[in-house]
Amino acid sequence: MGLKALWDVDLWNDRLVAYLPDLSAQEQEKVKEKIKNAPAGKFTVYTLENHQDTLLDLGFQHEADLPGFFEGKTAKIFSLFLKEERNKSASATKNKDVLNIVKNDKAVPSQSWKGILFSHLEESDLDQLTSLYKRVFDVYPTNIFDQNYIKASMNNNYTFVTAKDQGKVIGAASAMKTGYQSAEITDCAVDPDYRGRNILHGLILELETRLVKERIFNAFSITRAVSVGMNMTVKRLDYTYKGTLVNNCKISSGYEDMNIWVKKLKN
Known part of the structure; x- marks a missing residue:
């Protein structure tokens, strides 16, 4: 079959x-x-x-x-x-500049996670989570601003994790299982007040650990092509760039190009 x-x-x-x-x-x-x-x-x-x-x-x-x-x-x-x-890409030149910056990066990120708890999303945190997404994104390809949407996703093919500081949700990400024994790392957001501490790095590692436990060994991320930060994060986590999807979805001001990054979690 x-x-x-x-x-x-x-x-x-x-x-x-x-x-x-x-x-x-x-x-x-x-x-x-x-x-x-x-x-x-x-x-x-x-x-x-x-x-x-x-x-x-x-x-x-x-x-x-x-x-x-x-x-x-x-x-x-x-x-x-x-x-x-x-x-017609509106950002082709900037896309190339971002990739050049990311590919030439040699830095080893520090883990400034003291006091930060990474864990599975609890339903009691849905209000905090949607508030975080509303603060970070003006527009998004899926309805992550709606608690009912996220709850339904949790009961379907999504795994959400959060980063908390003394009970406050300051970061989140999810893994969407494709049905083909692979998963997309997506819905990534970090409170602007906590940027620079590599919180997203920790969130993705938490998701990867959970995926391996579910015997899903192939992960990928579809990142905004103009975002140095997000592309840098997945590159530093050993994801490999595999192409760009032109005007793929709406985020912020309109349609945006998205980069494909992939990683084998276990041989």
């Missing part, structure tokens, strides 16, 4: 995302139908390498790789821009 196919219609970010490891003849016809109907500005397909020619022939372009995504196998990420303006 092959790997399952998944489709995600993301109205907020005006995109259609399909996870099609086997890309059967039936799925190919569905892809063609979606292209014809143009239901979104961007259409992204995750598939295995042996299907890449099929997507290239349909006009898709290769944006990134995700080693380990499909139960240890590499996902090739292809996108078709159904709205021409969606294929």
Whole structure:
């Protein structure tokens, strides 16, 4: 039995995302139908390498790789821009500058975590968590400002962890399990008053430990391409850059390019 196919219609970010490891003849016809109907500005397909020619022939372009995504196998990420303006990066030059800064970084981060407790999110902390997210983000690709959304996510395929200082939630992150024995490190935020102490570093390590216990050994992060801090954090944690997704989702002022970083947690 092959790997399952998944489709995600993301109205907020005006995109259609399909996870099609086997890309059967039936799925190919569905892809063609979606292209014809143009239901979104961007259409992204995750598939295995042996299907890449099929997507290239349909006009898709290769944006990134995700080693380990499909139960240890590499996902090739292809996108078709159904709205021409969606294929024009507004930050291409800055993206390159950020990557150069990050790749040339040789610093070893200090761990200024004295008094900070990293732990699993408790429902009693949902109010503090959503307040933190509202303070850090003006706009976000998912509804992390809603306690009910986070509670539902916790009961589904997300693991949330928090960083606390004397009971106050000052940082948070989550791992979204893909269903393919891999997970995305996401929803990362740190109270501005605590920046510079590598709190996010500790949060991601806590998530990685929990993922390994669940026998999920492939992790990845999709980071804002213009953010030195977030890209630097995952690079220092031994994640490897694997490509950039152009105008992928809404964060802050509009659509932003996102970098793919990957890490094998255990051989």
